[in-house]
Amino acid sequence: MAASRKPKLAVWKFSSCDGCQLSLLDCEDELLEVAGAVEIAYFLEATRVEIKGPYDVSLVEGSITTPHDAARIRKIRDQSKMLVTIGACATAGGIQALKNFRDVDGFIKAVYAHPAYIDTLATSTAIQDHVAVDFELRGCPVNKHQLLEVLNATLNRRKPVIPAHSQCVECKMAGTVCVTVAHGTPCLGPVTQAGCGNLCPGFARGCYGCFGPKENPNTASLAKHMAELGVSSRDIAQAFRSFNANAEAFRKEGDAHDDR
């Protein structure tokens, strides 16, 4: 790339709530600076400008739920030097991946007046299930400070500094009292990747896993502990089946418990 040319940034949306790309617009203090450092080539939520690829960096929000989107992500990959997925939908399939555990045809017949109008895959899957991904940023939604770090690192061709350790480490560092030890509150913190900013335990609430599984999580041990706290098998299954239900470690642990 010519030294004078600004890198081309594209922001793409698939099945999602828009919250992760909104995180970029929520960088109120940095937005204009970021916009000055890159050429925003495609960002439908913010601009009607559309500049053709190839793109230096593509940020991808959302999961793949239709045949059309499965084809679209491959084209975007072909056009992108670096492809970074942002948020639980893009990295794990999102909350809509709960349909992976059910009969989707049944849904459609049961609930739509005209099922033939609906074009949907049986599953909601992560972007990396379809194309190669250069970096995955977790969270439902992503942490905007982490988003800026990933963007900065990617533009400067270095590895983003995003810890892969557990939420427990964050609580210890922040001096937050353990909600499980102190109050017997079930918490997914031991198996969940840090990054939210130590939110739920700080509000006396158990972590609900919106940043997905940490590296090598011992979910079986946590599930056993939850059972000892009196959590039913069904509630254990459902605790793992939320915004990252289709992330492998959470999916397996959820499947290990009877959801009835």
Add this chain to the structure above:
Amino acid sequence: MTIAETASRTIKVDALARVEGEGALTVRVKDGVITDVKFRIFEPPRFFEALLKGRPYGDAPDITSRICGICPVAYIAGASQAMEDALGVDIGEGIRKLRRLMYCGEWVESHVLHAYLLHAPDFLGMEDALQIAKVHPELVERGLQLKKLGNRILEVIGGRAIHPVNTKVGGFYKSPRKAEVRELIEPLKRAVDESLATVKVFAGLEFPDYEHDYTFVALHHDEDYAIERGRLISNRGLDIPVAAFEEHFDEEHVRHSNALHGVMTDGSGPYMVGPLARYALNHAQLSPLARQAAYDAGLGPVERNPFKSIVVRAVETLYAFEEALKLAESYEELAVPAPPITPGAGRGHGCTEAPRGLCWHRYDLDGEGRITHARIVPPTAQNQKQIERDLWGVVQANLHLPDEQLKWRCEQAIRNYDPCISCATHFLTLTVERA
């Protein structure tokens, strides 16, 4: 040959920019007569109502908040209310007011985002707010700072701006510290002034000449500008409790949209929810300052030009800041942040004014308090049919414009509604067959 005489024209926007979610527009004109207008929603369905089946009642606020990253509090508040209704929970005034304060933060964040960053460019002939920032940096900077304060309210009370974590059925996990809420007071005072200035700026925009005699529907409460409580009223005499919604409103499933179209069951057709409807129906409940600002901006007590919705949003932003200031000043920490709840069977309804209009919920629970049935009617689905009707009118009035300008005007007309397409696309458990 003028453009209007051209035998056949098609105005197409394949992927609409500066809206939340994926939508498209097609307008067909033949021999100067509009033959078809379709505002298409192709955001893939996400099946929320079906996914909720079997989940404990307490999961509904967190799960439904993921319908929309721009207005999660609307879903959190509506789902919580419905569960409190089903389980007979009285949250009391302190919790209600804290929820309202949080909701004011969302109104600000969403309205400012839309008015400054998404809608204003249409009026200024620019592609986006970044272009505005090159010419009027102070304007965009003001918008960003106001939005940031809206988000700050959400963070102080809810932990984070997008998908807050401190909320639950019944109230909150933890009462925010009084000192932190108090820290909002000085910035809020400044924001009241800044948002007053915003109303003036937007009042000076040039508005396309178009009016429609809308059926307006909104929540109404005698004591305040309705956000999180009230009865459903319209300018055609409707006055019902939220539980009676389904007797008066229906949704149709049409081929070109993954969202369902809202209609009134009395045959009067489409209706409008959102800022214009609230402003028309609850004008008397606005603060004196907001009412005066609206008057000075040239708005009557009822505004029927949808392009002026950007001014109404600015007036509502001003009101939301004033209201937030009042609530922050009187805030006392809650001794009990959420009353104890006994799970059980029941049916409950919830309805609040999301920034873009009415958002209605109904849930049925089994004996363990698990969801057996859910129905959510988001604002953009209700407005979709009215959006199409506006497009007919706007295109008809602007057939003389060349295609590019007509397309621009159509996009602007859609953005009048601040459509949240992510919200509108969902899966209903109601089936309506129509011959």
